[in-house]
Amino acid sequence: MQTPKKIAIVGSGLVGTLLGIYLKKRGHTVHIYDRSPDIRKINFSGRSINLVLSDRGVKALSDVGLQKEVLGIGIPVEKRAIHVGENTVNEQFYGKDGEVIYSLSRGLLNKKMVDLAEKAGVEFFFEEKVWDVDLTTATISIGETERGEWFTKDYDLTFGADGAFSRIRHRMQRQSMFNYSQEFLEIGYKELHIPANADGSHKLDKNSLHIWPRGKFMLMALANLDGTFTCTLFMPHDGENSFESLQSKEQLVDFFAQYFPDTKEVIPNLVEDFFKNPTSYLVTMKCFPWTFSDKVALIGDACHAIVPFYGHGMNAGFEDITVLNNMIEKYGDDWANLLNDYENSRKPNTDAIAELSYRNFMEMSSKTADEKFLLQKKIEKWFSDKHPDKWMPLYSRVTFSLQPYSEALAIGDFQNKIMEDVLRIENIQENWNSEEVESLILEKLKTAN
Structure with a gap:
């Protein structure tokens, strides 16, 4: 003491x-x-981004016996749900079976x-x-x-x-x-809201982080215990497709109809929320x-x-x-x-x-809808499942381990260089899980030792 x-x-x-x-x-x-x-x-509402709790935060809570108290008000999130088109949703699981983050208001x-x-x-x-x-x-x-x-x-x-x-x-x-x-980002954010269904259930899959990636801007949604979702619209402050460009109800409705058409039924109070809630800054x-x-x-x-x-x-x-x-x-x-x-x-x-x-931000707003990026993630998961002692994806290092962030970043950069070489293999789309790919990755990893 x-x-x-x-x-x-x-x-x-x-x-x-x-x-x-x-x-x-x-x-x-x-x-x-x-x-x-x-x-x-x-x-408390109007300018929030839902929190996600992962292993590092859970450890700090569990060390003083608060893990159960806090996880009890969280919702486990196991994957990203990428809304790439009006009726197209791609799922990307975060880690291995049972590895989740928690959405918290x-x-x-x-x-x-x-x-x-x-x-x-x-x-x-x-x-x-x-x-x-x-x-x-x-x-x-x-x-x-x-x-x-x-x-x-x-x-x-x-x-x-x-x-x-x-x-x-x-x-x-x-x-x-x-x-x-x-350093302020040129990107700001605004809170929006997806209400619960009449019976209190969620309008979208509650165990997913929902992302609508649109390049320089994106919409994101995380579930709350009461059946609602906290949505966050990330956009440039000014220029084309920006908060500055959405000054009227008509401009806003047309913008969402063009870029987020599948949200029309789930965000009924879009206009009210958008013009009521402040535009916040990121630093x-x-x-x-x-x-x-x-x-x-x-x-x-x-x-x-x-x-x-x-x-x-x-x-x-x-x-x-x-x-x-x-x-x-x-x-x-x-x-x-x-x-x-x-x-x-x-x-x-x-x-x-x-x-x-x-x-x-670049990964979530652009790359999650990019076929090359999705292929890279698929190869990484395949190789990691075969050789868990030799490869842990960067996201897992950061989120599902207690490895120092600086080490995770350095190893992640090294792994990404290997993946750049892998993606240059001819016909990689057809041969992504071949012995050739496995051998190349194993050979490249030896240079780290």
Whole structure:
């Protein structure tokens, strides 16, 4: 057991609440601050992307006995359902039999996590705006406005879990040798909604991630427990086929009739949802260092916000907590070295998942409807099934294993080069599962050893 500390966590999101549970179980006094109202008392909708929970996130939950609680509000998703035409749906299973990710409503999960943290003994302070932190003392400053009167609260250690536009990180950015970058995608997103059938059942297969890939834009849908689906339309902000180009009801209806005709019956409130819900932005944010001495540390999106196309924002944040917990086991009360090792071990891996997430938009929006890409996936699955000790597809490495993201990315790039050679074989469409292909892959793999 560590020597008990008084710890502040800024941000009551998913990472902040789970971190609070971990630290409380270590015997610390934990206070969580959030400038927003208690999420359990508000209607959470209009600008969300459903979350997917995979092995890394499940591990972080199971290590504190919360796996059953959270999986109980999730829906297992075993495959992609690619809507390539009005009446054509191709299915791509994610992994081997039994390997699934879980679709979770962000609002429902966040409410559950706050409940679980309170049950563990964490104390929450909602509608409290933290504007600053003293890096040398961990003291936080709270006030109604940024330029108004502040009052301070003293802590032994403060964590910034307050998202991509973190106030705690903002304070750290004002020190020398702090590197920071943010890059907005030209793609934005808008939430839409598929209601349940009259009997409460789902209008589409609930165990699939539904994707309508259309090149530079796409529609995506994930199921909720109540029979509904949360849909997300990803599009450029401006230009042809963009949010800017859809200004009227007629333009919107014509656009969906042309590109998503099979959604007409399942999205009855398209016009209302589209013009009511905001258009949101997507940003990748990187920074370093994440910590200051033994007093202040960043975690989750506050230090590595990523775009959502691999479904690993929450999983990467939860894995931060797993790594931090491992460092606590290793170092005990030596918080300075503990935090130093935490940031140095995580930084290469969060950079890697940021790269993978960025690439996956191209895969989901374009390649999932490409015959060459589909053939590559078929060959990879065939070879992996024959030689599971020699080949694990990149998606499985990222989603169904705990291998460091940076290693998964490097191996994935190597495997992709092999597949480029395989796809150049003459008549590969007919001979994709031949001895020739198997021998070539085995030979190429030897160069990695």
